[in-house]
Each structure stands twice: as structure tokens, then as C-alpha cells.
Amino acid sequence: MKRKFLVMVLIVVTALNFISNISFSQNKGKVILININRTSISDLKEIDSLNKEMDKRGYIGLMNIRGSNGTSDIKSYATIGSGTRAYLSKGDIDFRTINEENDYIYLRRTGIKGKHINNLNINKLKNDNLKGEYGAFLGALGYEFKNNNLSLAVLGNADTDEQNHREICLIAMDDNGQIEKGNIDDLNIKDDLMPFGIKTDYKKLLGETKKYYKNSDLLIVELGDTYRLDLYKENLNKQTYNKLKQDINKNISGYLNEIFKMVNKEDRVYIISTYPKMQDYKNGYKLSYVILFEGDKKGLLSSATTRRKGIIGNVDIPVDILDYFGINSKLMVGKKIEKILENNNINLLIGDYEKTVSNSKIRVPVLYTYAALEMIVWILTVLALFFKNNIPKNSFKILSSFLKFTMTIPFALLIAPLFNFKSVLSIIACTVIVLISVYYLVHKFIKDDLNKLIALGLLVSIGVLIDGVSGQNMIKNSLLGYDPIIGARYYGIGNEYMGVLIGSLIFSLVGLLEKNKIAKKTILIILLISVVILGHPKMGANVGGTITAVFSFLYLILRLYDIKIDMKKIILICIAVVCVVASMAVIDIFFIGSKSHLAGAIQKIISGGPLVIIQIIKRKIEMNLRLIGVTIWSKVLISGILIVGVLFYKPIGIFKNICEEYSYLTKGWSAIVVGSTVGFFVNDSGVVAAATSIAYVIIPLLVIITKHVDKLRKV
Numbered sequence: 001m002k003r004k005f006l007v008m009v010l011i012v013v014t015a016l017n018f019i020s021n022i023s024f025s026q027n028k029g030k031v032i033l034i035n036i037n038r039t040s041i042s043d044l045k046e047i048d049s050l051n052k053e054m055d056k057r058g059y060i061g062l063m064n065i066r067g068s069n070g071t072s073d074i075k076s077y078a079t080i081g082s083g084t085r086a087y088l089s090k091g092d093i094d095f096r097t098i099n100e101e102n103d104y105i106y107l108r109r110t111g112i113k114g115k116h117i118n119n120l121n122i123n124k125l126k127n128d129n130l131k132g133e134y135g136a137f138l139g140a141l142g143y144e145f146k147n148n149n150l151s152l153a154v155l156g157n158a159d160t161d162e163q164n165h166r167e168i169c170l171i172a173m174d175d176n177g178q179i180e181k182g183n184i185d186d187l188n189i190k191d192d193l194m195p196f197g198i199k200t201d202y203k204k205l206l207g208e209t210k211k212y213y214k215n216s217d218l219l220i221v222e223l224g225d226t227y228r229l230d231l232y233k234e235n236l237n238k239q240t241y242n243k244l245k246q247d248i249n250k251n252i253s254g255y256l257n258e259i260f261k262m263v264n265k266e267d268r269v270y271i272i273s274t275y276p277k278m279q280d281y282k283n284g285y286k287l288s289y290v291i292l293f294e295g296d297k298k299g300l301l302s303s304a305t306t307r308r309k310g311i312i313g314n315v316d317i318p319v320d321i322l323d324y325f326g327i328n329s330k331l332m333v334g335k336k337i338e339k340i341l342e343n344n345n346i347n348l349l350i351g352d353y354e355k356t357v358s359n360s361k362i363r364v365p366v367l368y369t370y371a372a373l374e375m376i377v378w379i380l381t382v383l384a385l386f387f388k389n390n391i392p393k394n395s396f397k398i399l400s401s402f403l404k405f406t407m408t409i410p411f412a413l414l415i416a417p418l419f420n421f422k423s424v425l426s427i428i429a430c431t432v433i434v435l436i437s438v439y440y441l442v443h444k445f446i447k448d449d450l451n452k453l454i455a456l457g458l459l460v461s462i463g464v465l466i467d468g469v470s471g472q473n474m475i476k477n478s479l480l481g482y483d484p485i486i487g488a489r490y491y492g493i494g495n496e497y498m499g500v501l502i503g504s505l506i507f508s509l510v511g512l513l514e515k516n517k518i519a520k521k522t523i524l525i526i527l528l529i530s531v532v533i534l535g536h537p538k539m540g541a542n543v544g545g546t547i548t549a550v551f552s553f554l555y556l557i558l559r560l561y562d563i564k565i566d567m568k569k570i571i572l573i574c575i576a577v578v579c580v581v582a583s584m585a586v587i588d589i590f591f592i593g594s595k596s597h598l599a600g601a602i603q604k605i606i607s608g609g610p611l612v613i614i615q616i617i618k619r620k621i622e623m624n625l626r627l628i629g630v631t632i633w634s635k636v637l638i639s640g641i642l643i644v645g646v647l648f649y650k651p652i653g654i655f656k657n658i659c660e661e662y663s664y665l666t667k668g669w670s671a672i673v674v675g676s677t678v679g680f681f682v683n684d685s686g687v688v689a690a691a692t693s694i695a696y697v698i699i700p701l702l703v704i705i706t707k708h709v710d711k712l713r714k715v
Contacts, residue, residue, distance in 0.1 A: 028266060028324070028325065029263075029264050029265075029266030029267035029268065030213065030216065030217055030218070030219070030263075030264075030267050030268075031217065031218045031219070031267070031268045031269075031270070031321055031324055031325075032209075032213065032218075032219045032220075032221065032259065032263065032267065032268075032269045032270070033171070033218070033219070033220045033221065033269075033270040033272065033317075033321070034221045034223065034256070034259070034269070034270065034271050034272070035168060035171075035220075035221065035222050035223065035272055035273070035274055036223050036226050036252060036271060036272070036273055037073070037158065037222070037223075037226055037227040037230075037273050037274050037275055038073075038226050038227050038229070038230035038231075038273065038275060038276070038277050038278065039226050039273045039276075039277065039289075040273070040276055040277050040280050040285065040288075040289070041060075041289050041346070041349070041350060041353070043226075043245075043249070044289070044291075044346075046245075046246070046249045047249045047252050047253045047256065048249075048250075048253040049253040049254070049256045049257035049260065050252075050253065050256050050271070050291075053256075053260055053293065054291065054298070054346065056296070056298070057293060057295065057296045057297060057298050058291050058292065058293045058298050058345075059291070059292045059293075059294075059297075059298065059299045059300060059301050059339045059340075059345070060289060060290070060291050060292075060300065060301065060310075060345055060346060060349055061289070061290050061292075061300055061301025061302065061310050061311060061312050061337075061349070062287040062288070062289060062290075062310055062311045062312070062349065062353060062356075062484075063272070063287060063288045063289060063290045063311075063312055063313065063314050063317075064287060064306070064311065064312070064313045064314060064484060064485070064487040065274070065275055065276070065286065065287065065288050065314055066079070066085055066313075066314070066486075066487045067079045067085050067086050067087060067088075067132075068085040068086055068087035068129075068132035068133045068134050068136065069087055069131075069132065069133060071275075071286070072275075073167060073227075073274060073275045074088060074089065074090055074092075074093070074167050074170070075087065075088065076274045076275050076288075076314055077167040077168065077170040077171055077274050078136070078138060078167075078170040079136070079314045079315060080141075080170075080171050080274065080314050080315075080317050080318060081138065081139060081140065081141050081142070081170045081171040081172070081173065081318065082136040082137055082138050082139065082140045082141070082318070082331075082332070083136075083137075083140050083141065083315050083318040083319050083329065083331065083332025083333060083334045084134050084135070084136035084137065084140070084315060084331075084332055084333045084334070085132070085133070085134045085136060085315065086129060086132060086134075086136040086138060087128060087129050087131055087132025087133070087134075087136070088125055088128050088129055088138075088170075089128060091121070091124070092121055092124050092125035092128050093119055093121055093125060093166070093167065093169070093170065094119060094120040094121045094164075095117055095118070095119050095120075095164075095166040095169040095173075095177075095179075095184060096117070096118060096120060097116065097117055097183075097184060097185050098114045098115065098116055098117070098118060102114070102118070102120060105120055106118045106120055109122070109123055110122060110123065110176065112176055112178075114178070115178040115179065115180050116179060116180055116181050116182065117154065117169060117173075117178065117179040117180075117181075117182055117184060118176075118177055118178050118179075119169065119173060119177030119178075121177075122176060122177030125138060125177065126138065134333070137175065137331040137332075138170075138173075138175065139173045139174045139175040139176070139177065140175070140318065140329060140331040140332055141171060141172070141318040141321065141322070142172055142173045142174035142175070142178075142179065143174045143175045143331070144322055144327055144329050144331070145174075145217070145218065146174050146180075148325070148327055150217040150218065150325060151180065151181070151215065151216045151217050151218075152172055152179070152180070152181075152216055152217060152218035152219070152220065153172075153179075153180075153181045153182040153212040153215075153216040153218075153219050153220070154168055154169055154171075154172040154179050154182035154183075154184060154219075154220045154221075154222075155182055155183050155184070155187065155205060155208050155209060155212060155219065155220070155221045155222070156168060156183075156184065156187050156200065156205060156221050156222035156223060156224055157184050157185075157187065157188070157222055157224055158222055158224040158227035158228055159188060159198065159224070160195075160196040160198065160228060160231065161196045161197055161198060162196075165224075165227060166184050166222075167274075168184075168220060168221075168222035169184065171220055171318075172218075172220045181212065181215075181216070182212065182220075183208050183212075186204075187200060187201055187204055187205050187208065187224075188200055188201060188224065189201040194225070194228070194244065194247075195225075195228040195229050195231070195232030195244065196228055196231075196232060198228065199225055199228075199248075199251075200223055200224045200225045200251070202251050202252075202254060202255045205221070205223075205255065206255055206258055209221060209259065209262075210262060213262065213263075217325065218321060223252060223255070225248045225251065225252070226248060226252075226273075229241075229244055229245060229248060230277050230278055233278070233279070256271075260293075263293075265295070267294075268292065268293070268294045268324055269292070269293040269294070270290065270291070270292055270293075270317065270321075271290075271291040271293075272288070272289070272290045272291070272317070273288045273289055274288065274314070275288060276288045284357045284360055284361050284485075285353070285357055286360075286485045287311070287353065287356070287484070287485060288314075290312060290317065290337075292337065292339070294339075297339070297341055298341075298342070298343060298345055299339055299340045299341040299342040299343075299345050300339075300340045300342045300345050300348065300349060301337050301338070301339065301340070302337070302338045302340055303316045303320075303334070303335045303336065303337050303338055304335035304336070304338075305334055305335045305490065306484065306490040306491065307490060307491040308476065308484060308490055308491065309340060309352075310348070310349045310352055311484050311490070312337055313334060313487065313490075314334075315332065315333055315334030315335075316334040316335055316336070316337050317334070317337075318332060318334065319332050319334040319335055319336055319337075320334075320336050320337040323336045351422060354422045354423070355420075355421075355422040355427075355477070356483075356484060356485065357485070358422060358423055358424045358427055359427065359477065359479060359483065360483050360485045360486075361424055362424055362427065362428060362479065363479050363483060366413075366428070366431070366479050367479060367480065367632075368632050370406070370409050370413075370480075371632040371633060371635070371636050371691075372632065373402075373406060374406045374636060374695065375635060375636055375639045377399065377402045377403055377406055378403075378639055378640070378643055378698055378699075378702065379639065379643075380399060381399045381403065381702045381705075381706065382643055382646060382647075382702070384396060384399060384706075385705060385706075396706040397706075399702075399706060400449065400702075400703050400706045400707070401443075403699050403702055403703050403706075404439070404442075404443075404449070404452055404453065404456070404699075404703065405435075405439055406695075406699065407453060407456045407457075407695070407696075407699050408435060408438050408439045408442070408456055409435060410460045410480060410497070410500045410504070410692070411438060411456060411459045411460040411463060412431060412434045412435035412438050413431065413478050413479050413480040414460060414463050414464065414467070414474050414475070414478055414480070414497070415434060415438075415463065415474060416430050416431045416434045416478070416479075417473070417474050417476075417477035417478055418474065419434075427479075431479070438459075442455055442456060449703050449704075449707055450511060450514075450515075450700070450703070450704065451515070453507070453511065453699065453700050453703060454507075454508050454511035454512060454515070456504075457504040457505070457507045457508030457511065457696065458504075458508045460500055460501075460504045461500075461501055461504040461505040461508060461530075464493060464497050464500065464501045465501070465529075465530060465533050467493075468492070468493050468533045468534065468539045468540045469533055469539055472491055472492060472493065472539075475493060475494060475497055476490075476491065478497075480496045480497060480500075481494055481496065481497065482494040482496075488684070488685070491541060492539070492540050492541030492542050493533075493534055493539075493540040493541070493542050493545060494542070495542070495544070495545065495679075495683050495684070495685045495686070495688050495689040496688055496689070496692055497692075498534065498540075498542050498544075498545035498548070498549075498679070498683075498689050499676070499679060499688065499689035499690065499691065499692030499693035500692045500693065501530070501534065501545075501549075502545070502548060502549055502552055502672070502675045502679070502689075502693050503672050503675070503676075503692065503693030503694065503695060503696030503697070504696055505526075505527075505530060506552065506553075506556055506668045506671050506672050506675070506696070507665075507668055507669075507672065507696040507697075507700060509523050509526065509527075509668070510556075510560075510664045510665055510667060510668030511664075511665060511668070511700075513560070513664045514662055514663075514664040514665050520560055520561070523557075523560070524557065527549075527553040527556075527557070530549065530553075531546065531549050531550055531553065531580065534546050534549050535549075535580060535581070535584045536584065536587070537584060537587060537588035543581060543584075544679065544682040544683035544684070544686070544689070545679070545683070545689070546577075546580060546581055546584065547577050547581060547678065547682045548675050548678045548679040548682060548683070548689065549675070550573070550576055550577045550580050551573055551574075551577055551674065551675065551678045552671050552672065552674050552675030552678065553671070554573045554576060555573065555670075555671050555674045555675075556667065556668065556671035559667040559670060559671060560664070560667060628687055631687060631688065633687050633688045633691040633692070634687050634691070636691040636694075636695075637676075637680075637687055637690050637691040637694060640691070640694040640695070640697070640698045641694075643698055643702075644673075644697065644698070644701075647701065647705070654705060654708070657708075658701070658704055658705065658708075662704070665700065669697045669700075669701070672693055672694065672696055672697050673694070673697060675693055676689075676690040676691075676693045676694045677690070679693065
């Protein structure tokens with residue numbers, strides 16, 4: 001009886017599972033991805049049917065277009081196809097519809113029988129991709145579709161009269177460079193008045209679209225005309241360009257109007273531009289756009305890759321497509337796209353984009369000015385100390401004021417974004433006003449120089465920690481933060497402010513200890529909280545920063561309690577570092593699932609093996625070597641090291657006297673130096689972190705020395 005009952009239960013469960021699977025597959029629709037390459041957000045309103053559809057529904061976002069080792073059209077296409085930043089060049093692709101001749105070429109080169117569309121240069125493509133930084137699995141999207149018995153097709157090209165542009169196939173191909181079906185050859189017609197004398201045959205393209213829509217799960221379409229127009233633009237005057245653009249947009253509008261009529265409510269339609277217009281790119285507008293139509297709501301796009309409202313990465317698109325079909329790929333580092341409801345989506349996105357571009361344009365000049373000013377003041381102060389007997393006493397007060405002024409800059413750059421200015425001039429004006437105001441208030445209400453420096457250190461360290469906990473809205477928009485256009489980091493506490501945090505926190509805490517304003521146990525609690533904020537995947541999310549903080553903070557604690565630091569202690573510190581980082585990884589992967597950089601790296605190591613570790617180390621070394629050669633922060637760091645070395649010997653005895661008078665500060669400075677050293681080696685841009693933290697040794701030291709200038713004059 002029991003056996004019959006169990007059999008009946010199994011039959012019912014199996015039947016229900018079968019029915020639910022049928023129901024699930026029936027509820028799922030199809031996905032269409034349409035590429036209108038080399039267009040911008042402003043162009044969308046000129047495509048009438050698209051503009052009308054977006055008034056009713058649709059989610060829009062900006063898309064970072066980076067590939068491996070820079071940006072280009074072809075890298076963005078390949079990155080979308082692989083879900084990881086890819087490296088390749090134009091000569092790596094030669095997509096052909098199969099015929100008797102190229103079938104043999106493909107077979108000869110690969111040992112594999114060709115399919116309907118094949119990349120004859122697939123082996124060259126794979127070899128070149130090995131030069132990339134991220135170990136992309138080229139053709140991952142097509143590979144996952146093939147392995148999950150889903151079908152995809154590709155339509156269209158952007159060919160000119162002299163060159164094939166079939167980069168769209170990089171999105172659709174599998175790991176062998178093959179695509180089972182589609183049409184990339186005869187969808188253009190001759191038109192002597194269009195760019196290169198060619199235009200897309202939209203009537204035929206629409207027919208092919210309807211045909212392949214019926215028998216494909218994913219349809220990828222290249223419209224082509226906008227790409228050709230942008231390539232041809234230098235040959236046109238303004239009037240002719242605008243006329244051609246108007247004609248092309250009208251044709252696109254007609255095509256999209258039919259697409260919106262054709263699709264079902266369960267379908268998903270992506271409209272993207274894999275790369276912005278070249279003139280926009282040159283003007284600093286280096287993000288492209290993505291529109292997602294699904295359902296009847298409208299809003300903005302985001303993802304766990306960026307954690308920024310309205311911005312995603314090109315690596316996210318294939319992951320989101322696969323997620324639609326219930327597939328989770330371990331080959332991709334991108335994340336599922338999130339839809340945020342927002343009726344005023346386009347206007348909000350354009351406003352944020354203007355702010356992002358303005359920040360990006362002035363970020364390097366402002367930071368170079370800051371770094372140069374810092375170095376100049378340091379060097380002038382050291383020179384003044386060497387020629388102290390020939391320089392007026394007031395000169396040292398002026399130099400001391402400038403030193404304190406430079407220490408105000410990180411805090412001013414942190415809080416200036418709160419005022420939400422968007423144009424270049426308004427951002428600069430706001431930053432200058434905030435900087436002067438903060439300096440004035442500190443100077444007015446705090447008299448002692450050391451107390452002023454401690455206050456400035458506390459302000460910026462507390463500000464960074466609070467911002468880290470509350471979503472990093474200040475750091476994300478700070479000129480000393482990170483740039484989503486560059487795309488090296490999108491969230492958390494970046495290396496610039498990580499260095500500032502470690503340097504300012506250690507200095508201000510030991511400064512308070514020097515003034516008997518804080519207990520050592522309180523310092524331990526503050527340092528522990530800071531490590532949690534810096535390393536937590538939902539807050540600071542900075543792995544290298546966490547390693548740096550744990551190492552330098554434990555070193556400081558040992559020094560504060562006068563514990564001798566030997567090899568055994570260093571090994572224990574290293575073990576503590578591993579335990580803290582491992583804890584953060586466990587929290588991320590198994591509890592909150594935020595999929596931060598650490599979790600992503602670990603999952604890549606699990607799937608890719610030891611080679612991934614080598615790639616990560618290689619990337620960090622290459623980045624630091626590259627930055628040492630090009631960034632001004634390397635000069636700041638070298639200047640700081642040289643100044644500390646000089647002050648050990650000149651003026652005679654001054655460093656020793658300061659160490660004796662300020663014993664806790666000295667221990668703090670040594671911990672900052674240790675942190676700078678560790679930070680340099682464990683971070684992609686370690687030179688930046690090291691330079692921003694070493695300032696909290698150099699500036700207080702020079703201010704204290706200038707305060708003792710009368711004693712030095714007698715030496």
C-alpha cells in the first residue's frame with residue numbers, strides 16, 4: 001500500500017513539474033536586440049516611432065563601452081558577446097556566409113565543419129584575445145544558447161563600398177565563431193546619394209526580421225545606416241549631413257514601428273548603440289545608451305556591475321539576455337540588469353549624464369593642480385628650512401598655511417557634490433567656494449596648528465566612512481572619486497579616498513591620543529569599524545584597501561602597545577589579513593549576494609583555475625607600472641619619500657627631536673608608511689593610494705617643523 005502511494009505521489013509531482021515547465025516555456029517570449037550604432041540619446045527623439053514608444057514605456061540607461069585595453073567599436077561588440085571585456089582588432093574577424101570555397105577554408109583552419117555563418121579568422125581572434133587583461137571567453141552568448149538548445153539568428157551589416165563591417169556577428173557567434181542562421185549579405189541596396197553609395201534595404205530587412213522572429217529565441221539585428229553615416233561624416237557639410245540623418249531616422253522609425261506591432265507582450269526588445277557617435281566621443285560623451293522594452297512600465301536601468309542608477313556595463317547585456325531564458329553563465333562577469341521605475345527617465349538621465357561628463361572633463365586637470373600644488377608647497381617648505389637663516393619668519397607662517405590648505409582639499413572634494421552642480425564652471429566654482437569656506441572655518445575656530453590638522457583628518461575620515469555606509473553618493477560624484485566613463489570602478493571606496501581614509505584616520509587618532517583626548521581601546525573599536533566599512537561588499541567593497549587597512553591598523557596597534565614587531569608578528573598580521581578578506585568573500589557570496597569585485601574574482605578563479613590568479617596579478621602589476629610612468633601621483637609619492645629621507649638628516653637632529661616630543665604621532669606616521677607600501681603593491685592603482693595616504697605624514701611633519709623654526713635658526 002505504501003509503495004503504491006509513493007508511486008502515485010511521484011507520478012503527480014512529475015506531472016505537475018512537466019505542466020509547470022510547459023507553462024513556463026509558454027509564458028516566455030522572444031528577445032530581439034537591435035543595434036543602431038554610432039547614435040546618441042539626443043538622436044532618439046528624432047526617430048519618431050521610438051520617441052512615441054518611449055513616451056509610453058521602456059527603460060533606458062547609459063552603457064560603459066570599455067573593452068580590454070581601451071575602447072573601440074569592435075571591442076564593444078565582442079564584449080557584449082562574451083560578457084567580459086574582450087581584446088581584439090579589426091583583422092581578427094572575417095564573417096562569411098558559407099559557400100563551397102570558404103567552407104573548405106574554415107575546415108582547413110579549424111578542423112570543424114562550417115555552419116551557416118563562420119568567422120574564418122577565429123583562431124587569430126582567439127590568439128589575440130590572450131593579450132587581453134580579463135580572460136574573456138569569446139562567443140560566450142552563442143555558446144550558452146547552443147548548449148541550452150536555444151536558437152539565435154543575426155541580420156544585417158554595416159558594410160561600406162570598400163570594407164565589410166560585420167562586427168554584429170561577434171555578439172551572436174559561439175566559441176567556434178559560428179552562427180547557425182541569419183542573413184549578413186544581401187540586406188543593402190545601392191543608393192548613390194547615401195554614405196558610401198549604400199543603404200539598408202529596410203523592406204527586405206523587415207521581411208527577414210519577421211521570418212527569423214518566428215523560428216528564433218534571440219534575434220540580433222544591425223541596422224547599419226547610422227554606422228555608415230558616422231564613418232562618412234567627414235566628407236559631408238552640415239546641411240547634407242542633417243538631411244541624410246533625417247532620411248535615415250525616418251527609415252529606422254518605419255522599421256521600428258513594425259517591430260513594435262510585431263512583438264508580443266512577453267517579448268523583450270533591446271535597442272542599443274554599441275558605440276557613441278565619434279564626435280560625441282571626442283567631446284567627452286563616451287557612454288552609449290541601452291533601451292529595454294518589456295511590459296508597459298518605464299524607468300531607468302542599473303545593475304550590480306555599476307550600482308549606479310541609470311548606468312550599466314556592456315558586459316551586462318548578454319547576462320541579462322541569458323537571465324531572461326533562465327540561464328546563469330559562469331563564463332561572464334556581467335550582472336543582470338535591474339529596472340527602476342521612473343516616469344521622467346530620459347530627462348533625469350540626460351541631466352546625470354551632463355554632470356558625469358563635466359566631472360570627467362575637469363577631473364584630471366583639477367587633480368593634477370591639486371597634486372602639483374601639494375608637491376610645490378612641500379618642496380618650497382623643505383628648501384625654506386635649508387635656507388632658514390636667510391628667509392623672513394613670516395614666510396614659514398605662509399608656507400604652513402598653504403600646507404594646511406592642501407590638507408583641506410580632500411574633504412572639500414568629498415562634500416562639493418552635495419550641491420549637485422552639473423556644468424563645468426559651476427562644479428569648479430562650487431569646489432573652490434567649499435574649499436575656502438572649510439579652510440576659513442577651521443582656521444577661525446581652531447587655533448593650534450596640530451589641532452587644525454587633526455580636525456581636518458577627522459572631517460575627511462568620518463566623511464568617507466559615513467559615505468561608505470550610506471551608498472557612496474559623494475565619492476561617486478567627487479573629482480577625487482572614480483569616473484564611470486573610464487569604468488575602472490563604479491562603486492565603493494576608490495583607491496584615492498582609500499588612501500586618504502587610511503592616512504587621515506591613523507593620523508587623527510594618534511593625534512587625539514597625543515593630546516590625551518581618546519583612549520587606546522576606543523581607537524581599536526574605530527579601526528575595527530573602519531575595516532568593516534572599507535571591506536564590506538555593500539559598502540566600501542575595496543579588497544586591496546581592506547588588505548592595506550588591516551595590515552597598517554594591526555601594525556599601529558602593536559606599536560601603540562609597544563609590542564615588538566618581528567617576523568612572527570608579520571606572519572600573524574598576514575594571517576589576519578587573509579581571514580578578514582575571506583570573511584568578506586563569505587558574506588558576499590553566501591549571505592548578501594551583492595557580487596562585488598571580490599566575489600566576482602573568486603568565482604572566476606573557481607571556474608577558470610590558477611590562470612585567473614596569474615591574470616589578476618599581471619593586471620595589477622601592469623596597471624601600476626603604467627601609472628608610475630604617466631600619473632602625477634607617482635611624482636607626489638616619490639617627492640614624499642625623498643622629503644622624509646632628507647628630513648632624517650637635515651636639519652640636523654630635528655627629526656629625532658620631533659619623534660621624542662610626539663611619540664604617538666611618530667608611531668602613527670610609521671603605520672601610514674607601512675600602509676602606503678602595502679597599498680602600493682596590492683591595488684591596481686596602488687601608486688594613487690600610496691600618494692594620497694603619505695600626505696598625512698608629510699604635511700603634519702612639515703607644519704610641526706615650521707612651528708619650531710625659531711629653534712632651528714639657533715642651530
